[in-house]
Amino acid sequence: MSNFGFTDLHLVNPYDVAFREARSAVKSQYVLEQAVVHADLAEALTGCSLVVGTTSLGHRELHTALHRLERGARMIRSNWTNPGGRVALLFGSEKFGLSNDDLSHCHWCLRIPTRDEHESMNLGQAVAVCLYELRRDSRAALRSHPAPQQAPAEDLERIASLLKELLEKSGYVNDRTRHSTELKLRRLTKRLQLNKHDAEIWLGMFRQILWKVNRPS
Amino acid sequence: MSNFGFTDLHLVNPYDVAFREARSAVKSQYVLEQAVVHADLAEALTGCSLVVGTTSLGHRELHTALHRLERGARMIRSNWTNPGGRVALLFGSEKFGLSNDDLSHCHWCLRIPTRDEHESMNLGQAVAVCLYELRRDSRAALRSHPAPQQAPAEDLERIASLLKELLEKSGYVNDRTRHSTELKLRRLTKRLQLNKHDAEIWLGMFRQILWKVNRPS
Numbered sequence: 001m002s003n004f005g006f007t008d009l010h011l012v013n014p015y016d017v018a019f020r021e022a023r024s025a026v027k028s029q030y031v032l033e034q035a036v037v038h039a040d041l042a043e044a045l046t047g048c049s050l051v052v053g054t055t056s057l058g059h060r061e062l063h064t065a066l067h068r069l070e071r072g073a074r075m076i077r078s079n080w081t082n083p084g085g086r087v088a089l090l091f092g093s094e095k096f097g098l099s100n101d102d103l104s105h106c107h108w109c110l111r112i113p114t115r116d117e118h119e120s121m122n123l124g125q126a127v128a129v130c131l132y133e134l135r136r137d138s139r140a141a142l143r144s145h146p147a148p149q150q151a152p153a154e155d156l157e158r159i160a161s162l163l164k165e166l167l168e169k170s171g172y173v174n175d176r177t178r179h180s181t182e183l184k185l186r187r188l189t190k191r192l193q194l195n196k197h198d199a200e201i202w203l204g205m206f207r208q209i210l211w212k213v214n215r216p217s
Numbered sequence: 218m219s220n221f222g223f224t225d226l227h228l229v230n231p232y233d234v235a236f237r238e239a240r241s242a243v244k245s246q247y248v249l250e251q252a253v254v255h256a257d258l259a260e261a262l263t264g265c266s267l268v269v270g271t272t273s274l275g276h277r278e279l280h281t282a283l284h285r286l287e288r289g290a291r292m293i294r295s296n297w298t299n300p301g302g303r304v305a306l307l308f309g310s311e312k313f314g315l316s317n318d319d320l321s322h323c324h325w326c327l328r329i330p331t332r333d334e335h336e337s338m339n340l341g342q343a344v345a346v347c348l349y350e351l352r353r354d355s356r357a358a359l360r361s362h363p364a365p366q367q368a369p370a371e372d373l374e375r376i377a378s379l380l381k382e383l384l385e386k387s388g389y390v391n392d393r394t395r396h397s398t399e400l401k402l403r404r405l406t407k408r409l410q411l412n413k414h415d416a417e418i419w420l421g422m423f424r425q426i427l428w429k430v431n432r433p434s
Contacts, residue, residue: 003342025339070354115222121220206363
């Protein structure tokens with residue numbers, strides 16, 4: 001919850017021993033400290049304008065609409081923008097999931113798209129996947145972490161040219177193949193997709209090798 | 218891993234006690250049974266044409282490109298379609314993450330878009346989120362789980378009409394408001410977005426109430 005910026009944990013009739021022994025990760029103590037315990041589900045849902053159940057499907061007949069997480073998350077996000085659009089995302093116990101009683105409180109249900117042969121998930125992992133999907137953002141994903149600046153053409157040209165000189169000195173190139181080697185090296189260098197920083201490192205290394213080749217000990 | 222259909226678990230120098238005591242969930246024993254233990258990372262990566270590291274960023278300077286999970290998963294999926302495009306997704310230890318040595322084996326890195334104030338994730342949850350993102354499919358999400366058949370207009374009209382009769386019998390409607398009530402009921406009924414099955418239940422309930430209203434005991 002803390003990883004993805006969710007703060008309001010409500011527990012209905014939790015198993016006391018487990019709840020008292022629960023420990024938070026660093027930086028997320030506040031989630032457990034502020035958790036509210038309720039005697040029943042109706043009380044826990046007070047003030048929510050949308051109640052979404054989670055289910056692994058298959059194990060019982062649902063009497064409510066079922067959406068895959070990808071779509072369900074979009075529907076939840078659009079509810080957020082409503083004033084007062086408080087949403088409850090409901091998880092059942094690890095062993096039994098939500099009961100039919102619990103499900104009757106839900107406007108609709110979502111399921112994580114697991115493979116059909118293994119639908120039941122670890123509770124903590126199921127929560128993490130749902131909250132991630134609520135926060136994911138394809139457009140932000142493209143904006144952030146700009147790629148390092150690509151090496152300019154002149155750097156690549158210098159690399160290819162140094163390499164050609166090295167290969168000539170090393171006897172790799174002969175007169176007949178000189179021009180085709182030059183083209184080959186330029187294409188090879190382009191395909192490296194070097195960034196500016198790496199291009200400078202390669203230039204330095206080739207210069208050093210060339211120095212050595214020119215001054216054999 | 219089993220939830221999302223991934224089978225090949227490779228471990229580098231695992232903590233022996235934890236590994237021997239690890240127990241699989243039902244239906245996923247095969248993942249641990251087939252897990253391969255390696256003495257070093259290079260050996261574990263044999264045969265992989267793409268190696269992607271996972272990092273929570275911030276804690277060290279990366280010397281490699283970093284993509285958010287949403288975009289990184291797309292890049293990995295496009296590599297899958299290449300013949301022989303075997304991809305390794307690399308996770309570090311819960312406590313320290315990947316070392317600089319480990320990261321030097323990576324073509325690039327991805328990070329899960331957690332909030333900046335709490336980047337470090339539980340290992341099992343981080344794996345679940347990454348594998349979910351690799352399997353998620355917005356288009357499949359729209360295709361699957363067709364919504365239940367919506368109630369046809371004539372059912373809604375019968376509901377509105379029964380309700381109007383009920384309200385007239387109950388003294389809710391007077392002559393002056395009769396027509397506006399009719400319109401109001403039709404709009405109210407439309408907004409319920411009833412499916413065919415539920416519409417029949419409502420019709421049955423209103424008929425029963427009307428029967429009672431017509432034959433007071």
